[in-house]
Amino acid sequence: MxxxxxxxxxKEIPTRWYNIQADMPNLPKPPLNPRTNxxxxxxxxxxxxxxxxxxxxxxxxxxxxxxxxxxxxxxLWRPAPxxxxxxxxxxxxxxxxxYYKYEGGSPSGSHKTNTSxxxxxxxxxxxxxxxxxxxxxGQWGSALSMACEFFGLECTVxxxxxxxxxxxxxxxxMQVYGAEVIPSPSQLTNAGRExxxxxxxxxGSLGMAISxxxxxxxxxxxxxxxxxxxxxxxxxxxxxxxxxxxxxxxxVDAYPDVVIGCCGGGTNFAGIGFPFVYDKIKEGxxxxxxxxxxxxxxxxxxxxxxxxxxxxxxxxxxxxxYTLGHDFMPxxxxxxxxxxxxxxxxxxxxxHDGLIEARAVTQKGCFEAATLFAKNEGILPAxxxxxxxxxxxxxxxxxxxxGEEKTILFCLSGHGHFDLASYDTYLSGKLEDYxxxxxxxxxxxxxxxxxx
Amino acid sequence: MxxxxxxxxxKEIPTRWYNIQADMPNLPKPPLNPRTNxxxxxxxxxxxxxxxxxxxxxxxxxxxxxxxxxxxxxxLWRPAPxxxxxxxxxxxxxxxxxYYKYEGGSPSGSHKTNTSxxxxxxxxxxxxxxxxxxxxxGQWGSALSMACEFFGLECTVxxxxxxxxxxxxxxxxMQVYGAEVIPSPSQLTNAGRExxxxxxxxxGSLGMAISxxxxxxxxxxxxxxxxxxxxxxxxxxxxxxxxxxxxxxxxVDAYPDVVIGCCGGGTNFAGIGFPFVYDKIKEGxxxxxxxxxxxxxxxxxxxxxxxxxxxxxxxxxxxxxYTLGHDFMPxxxxxxxxxxxxxxxxxxxxxHDGLIEARAVTQKGCFEAATLFAKNEGILPAxxxxxxxxxxxxxxxxxxxxGEEKTILFCLSGHGHFDLASYDTYLSGKLEDYxxxxxxxxxxxxxxxxxx
Numbered sequence: 001m002x003x004x005x006x007x008x009x010x011k012e013i014p015t016r017w018y019n020i021q022a023d024m025p026n027l028p029k030p031p032l033n034p035r036t037n038x039x040x041x042x043x044x045x046x047x048x049x050x051x052x053x054x055x056x057x058x059x060x061x062x063x064x065x066x067x068x069x070x071x072x073x074x075x076l077w078r079p080a081p082x083x084x085x086x087x088x089x090x091x092x093x094x095x096x097x098x099y100y101k102y103e104g105g106s107p108s109g110s111h112k113t114n115t116s117x118x119x120x121x122x123x124x125x126x127x128x129x130x131x132x133x134x135x136x137x138g139q140w141g142s143a144l145s146m147a148c149e150f151f152g153l154e155c156t157v158x159x160x161x162x163x164x165x166x167x168x169x170x171x172x173x174m175q176v177y178g179a180e181v182i183p184s185p186s187q188l189t190n191a192g193r194e195x196x197x198x199x200x201x202x203x204g205s206l207g208m209a210i211s212x213x214x215x216x217x218x219x220x221x222x223x224x225x226x227x228x229x230x231x232x233x234x235x236x237x238x239x240x241x242x243x244x245x246x247x248x249x250x251x252v253d254a255y256p257d258v259v260i261g262c263c264g265g266g267t268n269f270a271g272i273g274f275p276f277v278y279d280k281i282k283e284g285x286x287x288x289x290x291x292x293x294x295x296x297x298x299x300x301x302x303x304x305x306x307x308x309x310x311x312x313x314x315x316x317x318x319x320x321x322y323t324l325g326h327d328f329m330p331x332x333x334x335x336x337x338x339x340x341x342x343x344x345x346x347x348x349x350x351x352h353d354g355l356i357e358a359r360a361v362t363q364k365g366c367f368e369a370a371t372l373f374a375k376n377e378g379i380l381p382a383x384x385x386x387x388x389x390x391x392x393x394x395x396x397x398x399x400x401x402x403g404e405e406k407t408i409l410f411c412l413s414g415h416g417h418f419d420l421a422s423y424d425t426y427l428s429g430k431l432e433d434y435x436x437x438x439x440x441x442x443x444x445x446x447x448x449x450x451x452x
Numbered sequence: 453m454x455x456x457x458x459x460x461x462x463k464e465i466p467t468r469w470y471n472i473q474a475d476m477p478n479l480p481k482p483p484l485n486p487r488t489n490x491x492x493x494x495x496x497x498x499x500x501x502x503x504x505x506x507x508x509x510x511x512x513x514x515x516x517x518x519x520x521x522x523x524x525x526x527x528l529w530r531p532a533p534x535x536x537x538x539x540x541x542x543x544x545x546x547x548x549x550x551y552y553k554y555e556g557g558s559p560s561g562s563h564k565t566n567t568s569x570x571x572x573x574x575x576x577x578x579x580x581x582x583x584x585x586x587x588x589x590g591q592w593g594s595a596l597s598m599a600c601e602f603f604g605l606e607c608t609v610x611x612x613x614x615x616x617x618x619x620x621x622x623x624x625x626m627q628v629y630g631a632e633v634i635p636s637p638s639q640l641t642n643a644g645r646e647x648x649x650x651x652x653x654x655x656g657s658l659g660m661a662i663s664x665x666x667x668x669x670x671x672x673x674x675x676x677x678x679x680x681x682x683x684x685x686x687x688x689x690x691x692x693x694x695x696x697x698x699x700x701x702x703x704v705d706a707y708p709d710v711v712i713g714c715c716g717g718g719t720n721f722a723g724i725g726f727p728f729v730y731d732k733i734k735e736g737x738x739x740x741x742x743x744x745x746x747x748x749x750x751x752x753x754x755x756x757x758x759x760x761x762x763x764x765x766x767x768x769x770x771x772x773x774y775t776l777g778h779d780f781m782p783x784x785x786x787x788x789x790x791x792x793x794x795x796x797x798x799x800x801x802x803x804h805d806g807l808i809e810a811r812a813v814t815q816k817g818c819f820e821a822a823t824l825f826a827k828n829e830g831i832l833p834a835x836x837x838x839x840x841x842x843x844x845x846x847x848x849x850x851x852x853x854x855g856e857e858k859t860i861l862f863c864l865s866g867h868g869h870f871d872l873a874s875y876d877t878y879l880s881g882k883l884e885d886y887x888x889x890x891x892x893x894x895x896x897x898x899x900x901x902x903x904x
Binding site: 005010072075087149169172173177178374375378415427 | 455456457459461462524527528535539557558559560561565598601602620621624625627628629630823826827828829830831832867869870872873875876879
């Protein structure tokens with residue numbers, strides 16, 4: 001049997017992030033100030049982000065150096081292994097070769113630490129004392145809590161209320177790392193109070209939690225805001241995933257026909273995908289790069305490519321992206337990290353320009369795929385990651401049907417050890433499926449901002 | 453800063469297990485048949501173990517080849533990383549160098565897969581169709597469930613009832629891997645029925661669950677029994693931990709003054725420790741090797757070195773070991789994997805002969821140490837592993853006191869992502885401490901078997 005795990009040496013960990021803004025045929029339209037509808041400048045972002053991250057947000061430099069201190073901490077879990085899924089291939093009886101890049105070996109169990117460490121570092125350098133953020137299922141909140149603890153920053157996490165109560169384990173992990181965790185919507189911010197005035201029983205959403213965290217950060221001089229997905233600098237930091245994967249595949253003389261990532265805010269997908277989109281743009285490679293989203297929140301496949309607010313209270317910049325409307329409240333699927341109404345402007349632009357594909361899958365099929373994966377490969381996927389597993393298996397089955405020896409690469413972005421209650425629902429036959437919620441989406445799309 | 457993570461190449465994973473029975477000055481006294489009190493032969497074990505494991509149990513060969521198929525699966529998570537705990541050292545302001553070998557990167561999150569894969573392999577080779585076992589907190593049960601799924605074996609796990617209800621996540625992980633999980637004591641076995649007849653509300657214990665699993669295996673021709681700790685062949689399989697750690701330390705020209713492992717049944721401790729005990733015996737090295745156990749279940753430090761039953765129903769061989777008595781019911785500490793009345797006969801003999809040290813610690817101090825560790829190193833220790841963390845920190849503080857630049861190595865045997873409810877108890881100030889339960893132990897020691 002050929003190699004199961006393909007490693008890199010520590011010295012082969014990337015020392016630079018890859019910035020796709022250097023190579024895109026069309027850059028996204030500029031973000032707009034939500035009060036004036038005019039393009040924003042650095043001064044609009046300065047109250048909530050450090051200058052270095054603002055510079056990364058708009059940079060068109062292809063390579064950006066990873067600070068030495070960030071590199072040192074990356075070594076706790078990087079290089080991340082790339083596996084050949086021999087056992088899964090055999091179970092599927094497919095001629096396809098399936099490789100997966102595993103990011104769940106980080107201390108908080110997901111890829112989110114790739115950017116949380118970088119963000120905490122730049123904020124510390126800028127003299128910031130405290131970070132405020134939001135989290136859905138808790139992958140991002142736990143990653144940022146750890147990073148803040150490493151750099152001696154305080155951390156406040158607004159956690160979507162339904163997850164706060166349903167996913168106590170990730171909340172507790174944040175608390176072990178010393179973070180303050182607040183169920184959102186809360187009475188602590190204007191945004192939260194306004195939501196609760198209308199609906200005292202609101203379960204919360206990422207859009208609401210973002211509003212609260214941004215307001216918190218804007219109110220205090222010593223506090224900045226940190227976002228775990230969507231933004232350009234977050235895509236940038238996650239590029240280490242794809243850069244490593246490409247180097248690992250090269251070690252076994254392989255190159256993918258298909259690259260797959262799950263897609264909520266878009267940055268895990270960007271991490272595995274963008275370094276291959278580069279090959280497509282610059283080298284004319286035929287590689288297909290597929291973003292996989294939940295059918296219950298089908299931003300790319302059913303949303304509109306237009307300007308929209310990023311949060312419920314309309315505090316954050318208006319961005320040009322695929323969106324289901326900022327009022328869209330997705331059904332309560334288990335992949336809490338994929339329940340966002342919008343998508344990364346970079347991912348959206350590339351999709352609009354036909355450089356990447358998108359696909360929506362339902363959660364039963366995802367848990368079925370994840371269970372088959374766990375039985376064969378051992379690792380239990382997080383519900384978010386299970387979307388990539390589903391698509392990878394579908395591609396492998398299509399290759400079997402067509403008799404093609406395809407090479408498939410996907411990112412297994414996190415482990416599911418915090419998510420076993422979701423597997424319980426699946427195993428006991430109680431999991432509900434949510435197809436394309438057309439009515440909800442149409443209602444929400446009616447409230448898009450009017451931009452001239 | 454010097455290297456944080458010390459890796460091996462895949463080709464440096466050990467291809468042979470180290471068997472300390474080749475080098476001990478005194479081998480343990482032979483196990484006895486619980487019905488006749490006479491030394492057992494292979495034929496006594498044949499109904500529940502495959503011949504290859506019985507041979508390993510009594511082998512005095514120093515090196516035993518790891519089968520190719522087991523090596524292939526080891527590669528899913530091995531070589532396991534060795535870390536230098538730079539950030540923890542700094543937090544402690546100690547001149548000591550702290551290294552930790554991390555075994556939580558295996559798919560089930562602990563070191564137990566090192567032996568579960570081997571045991572499932574040998575049983576499959578012997579034509580067995582099904583394995584029965586017991587589990588406490590669930591580390592072993594989940595590791596064996598995964599191994600059985602890999603080799604196409606059925607798996608039934610008798611899970612200590614209190615953990616079955618309190619630790620649903622590890623139970624669910626077993627179920628994802630396709631195992632049948634039964635709360636023990638159950639009505640399915642004579643042993644279980646007898647216990648329930650006396651105490652219908654029994655919360656169960658490892659000793660009871662062992663009785664049920666052994667009875668299950670003995671009843672069915674196609675079924676064998678598997679034990680996750682205590683036995684010689686389990687110590688053998690875990691030796692990969694220490695062998696790798698030694699090779700990794702050699703890469704940075706380091707050698708430990710102190711080697712530390714947590715100790716319940718003793719095989720995680722054996723895994724990290726025995727390859728260094730070898731150096732002590734054969735090379736005269738001065739290395740100290742310390743087994744750390746809970747003050748609530750202080751087998752080595754407060755038990756008696758004598759023959760005792762391994763399980764409640766007295767179905768398994770009588771072994772010469774340190775024991776608190778087979779009726780000993782330890783307080784319900786969070787480190788469920790360390791709640792065993794006895795200890796590995798190999799570990800016991802080495803302790804009796806003064807070749808290793810032992811130490812008991814209370815759980816509050818363990819959680820305090822584990823939280824400090826997580827805040828600095830990121831990885832959240834399992835409650836069992838936190839015992840090793842506590843002792844390592846104590847050694848580092850002692851080195852600081854003495855102004856000595858000691859090198860400390862410990863095994864971080866598993867992550868605590870399944871155990872956050874325990875951390876919740878600690879963080880909320882509700883954690884109870886259990887010191888040496890003298891009365892319980894004395895009562896239990898009164899029921900030791902009479903061996904002439």
